[in-house]
Amino acid sequence: MFDDFFQRALVAGVGVALVAGPLGCFIVWRRLAYFGDTLSHAALLGVALSFLLDINITLSVFAVCLAISILLMGLQRRGSLSSDALLGLLAHSALALGLVCLAFLSWVRIDLMGFLFGDILAVSVFDIAVIYAGGAAVLAVLAVIWRPLFAATVNRELAEAEGLNPDAANAVFMLLMATVIALSMKIVGVLLITALLIIPAAAARRLASGPEQMAVYAAFIGALAVIGGLFGSLRFDTPSGPSIVVAALVLFLLGMTPVGALLRRFTTPQGGGGGAR
Template identity: 40%
Template structure:
């Protein structure tokens, strides 16, 4: 344990993981309430295309990922309103097409080194101070939005028709939530990777879903579980010499299985 704190990169990794724990859990709660777990997958997979294009065009990667994620959300929303094809089919098609296009661009790009494994599974040990600034900036923005707009956002999530009746601007609120999800995805790619980030959002929320008696309790409990998962995952990764991102997700899954057993007993 003492050796852990002798390495600056491990300290940055732990801070990055804790930052992601703060924001991924609350976003996961809203995704669980709205039954939109696959939407999180689509956004994360689209981020791979955003990373590839951002590096090739030499644009800030975080911003470009957010833009691609927003474009993906717009396409999904338009397809949901105008197409007779089920939304889960659209989500799967857009999700895996974006992932495939991103991998193709990475493979065909010459002169620019992009590590596909780091994009897919995360590379939290390479987090820099600039990355930390982005992550905690997103923590402030997302939590600030949620705290200020908690009631209308919750109303929209639980009953959209009631939200309209109560005077909530559904369109703008949905867009604001999508923007939050996009920027969380953008900063989370380096920490957890495109394939694992949705699990980091969903598992802590799912662990609390059957225990929480109110939305506030569920968000608080999911945040605690998320922070425990990322902290124990980073420490376990250091101790057992395992990949950090997958170790964090396995730890979160352990809490989910434990919550399922406790509920049954």
């Protein structure tokens, strides 16, 4: 039997993957990979503020990511800079501010590598409870806003014409992203969160015949990546967070081989569409 810490890591990692997969699909569909990077970099600033103000790290990271999202929406409406320029500005500024703040906290011993690349083997039962409770809430909200969010992804003008209020759906989506990044930070670290969001979704895109199916496949592939990465880490004595991302990459590459083509034959019905591909 495996040690308790390894079992907790498996349960926690799978919980994060099940939530990250569906959200990652919207990141892929909307070409928002850099937005995920921006929020993940901002997470380090949240870590610094949590030590400085003596508050819960998850709550601090969530608050900072949410603030960055709101700031981004405000700056986009002003239209003074392009979205990619704004994302680059906010991502690197938040990361630099976080590192500078951590440098001033000389009285606190901080495992910077753990925050950057995750420490999934250190998750507690309480962490698991937070991940699954928060993840269930995220998936429930995503199910509620799925139709307007997907409609806005395909055609914003059409969504507005149908009265679906894409602006509200986009704002809620950013809230969900902030939540998932706060939940995922301890699993794969702030520098690898975006990979866990994007790679399973990108792998699922080659197999799915519709948006809902892609979301389910992305969650399943993410869970497989967590399991494979943790067992690979155990076998080869490699860092757990990066090992999970490498496992996700292997699954993505596998989908580009004849094995992936064979799977597509069984998973794509005749005449099936591709959704927001």
